[in-house]
Amino acid sequence: MGDVTVVGAGVIGLSIAHELAVAGHRVQMVAARDATSSVSAVAAAIWFPHDVNSSAQVLDSAQVTYRRLQHLASRPGTGVRMRQGTVLMRHADTDTTWTRAVPQHEWLDSSEIPAGIVASAGASGVRCTVPVAVTDVYLRWLQAAVLALGVKTSTAEVRDLREVLDQENPDALVVAAGIRSAALLGDDDETYPIRGQVVRLANPGLTEWVTDDDNPEGLTYVVPREHDVVCGGTGDRGSWDEQVDPLVEQAILRRALALVPALAGQPVLSRAVGLRPARTSVRVEAVAGYNKPVFACYGHGGAGFTLSWGDAARIAGLIGPA
Template identity: 35%
Template sequence: MADVIVIGSGVTGLTSAVRLVEAGHQVSVWTRDPLGATTSAVAGGLWWPYRIEPADRVSAWSLRGLEVFRDLAARPDETGVRLVTGTEAGTGFADVGPWAREVDGLREARTDELRGADEHGLRATVPLVDVPAHLTYLSRRLEAAGGRIERREAGSLMEADAPVVVNCSGLGARRLVGDTTVRPVRGQLVVVENPGVEEWYVAAKWAEADTTYLLPQPYGLVLGGTAEEDSWDLAPDPAVAAAVVERCARYVPEVAHAEVLAHKVGLRPARPSVRLEVEPAPDGRRIVHNYGHGGAGVTVAWGCADEVAELVGD
């Protein structure tokens, strides 16, 4: 019998489960979808706090994630984590949170490091995570420590027969706990054959629906993207895909003619602020909520998992 059941097998759920099982708990993860079908599997995988609040807690979570990923990057083939240099265009120190001053090597970009019409930006070497590979790594690490992953959809949190239930259900929190403040932010991206891009490049503004990023992953060059609020459509839109490629080609002209390998759509589970707290259940059990990470789930996963482990205790 598990003493902790984690609902959700995205990066948030699996990372929380790993932390808990390695702390000595008997852990079972319930997942409706296979790992490759989770929202996390569609993520671009760049470590960077993006569209997530509250700023003070996000900084601590993000920096903890940066610390863990730097260690995991020593084994990229196993963990899916690499350290890659790149540019966050259109952004300065005044535009980011307090975490920025704690990132070694983060600096203003030089003119020759900017692309297109961008006039300023930040440069850094940060983790770039091959998220499907990282999910596989997390699942293997969990099972090696004695945890289990079950293909099972929870109709309610009360179905989970364990003293502690960790709710990492993302958008599923709308149904499981009636939290209508969790909303989808639709992201569509295109994966193309990499024409030789080695650095990541992002030009995204917080409030805009159209974003631009190029992320070199082992499986291809990820081109993005969109941030469409309240859209539940999981079908790739050919017109949107064409617009994504066109925007990215303004920065790297070669991508206009690169072979398209895949079209992907994911729904980021956005919320006014992350919900990470304990809620006592009517029957005396404890519910630990850990959801609402929007587009920064990969960035904050390890920091949030550490806090989950503290809340669960021994």
């Protein structure tokens, strides 16, 4: 195989295009909008397997991506930073298998956990260092990287994969179109959106992030970046609503300020809503029924950045060298 078309230009599609081009393929990307206008641009882009079912494959891809992003953090201009922070957990049965992929982490004792959380039975916390990406900077860097490798891009809304196979005549096609992937393939009823709303505040000088996924009032996370702080969020399963809800934003800010009081008085810089492409399990596989090899890579939930390089490597392995 030499010519490969990738449908989708978010963080998954770009990472796949990069790895295929490195392997020697001639790659064409086609998508209705580029990465800076996709759901990838809404993400807080902190390495963490959020809204994705845990499995050996997910953990392996997360480890691969952690190492790749850690390397990119040492390079100027990528927008990736290694940042220390805290994962707060309110339940004893919370899945912590992700810690195997994090070299620098330590369990907190009860004296280090906020009083409102330690009161929960089985409450705990993990302090660790993980990659965080400034999404617009990282996505622009990744776009430039694939273009430098000779990847061609085109803007079009793909409605029929067979038309792409007929018109482009690639040797293989990869579907990495996020939430639209299932509809394009037409053989998947396991995919659904998870609506995520965020508000971005001016950064008063914070560098450490914190997450409180099990907050009874709603999913809560605070992720400082260079000049802003991403505050979230929501996890509305099955919702296709992409409009910002002012009342939801107020609730997000209340929870974020309770967790990080230093945010009080900081102005709102921007706000956004994105639909996380969730699935019962991440789909990375060959798809039968076409006259050319077709591969699927989607269903990453809130872990697109976290699994991007690992799953891109999986797709490159399935397709093989040019």
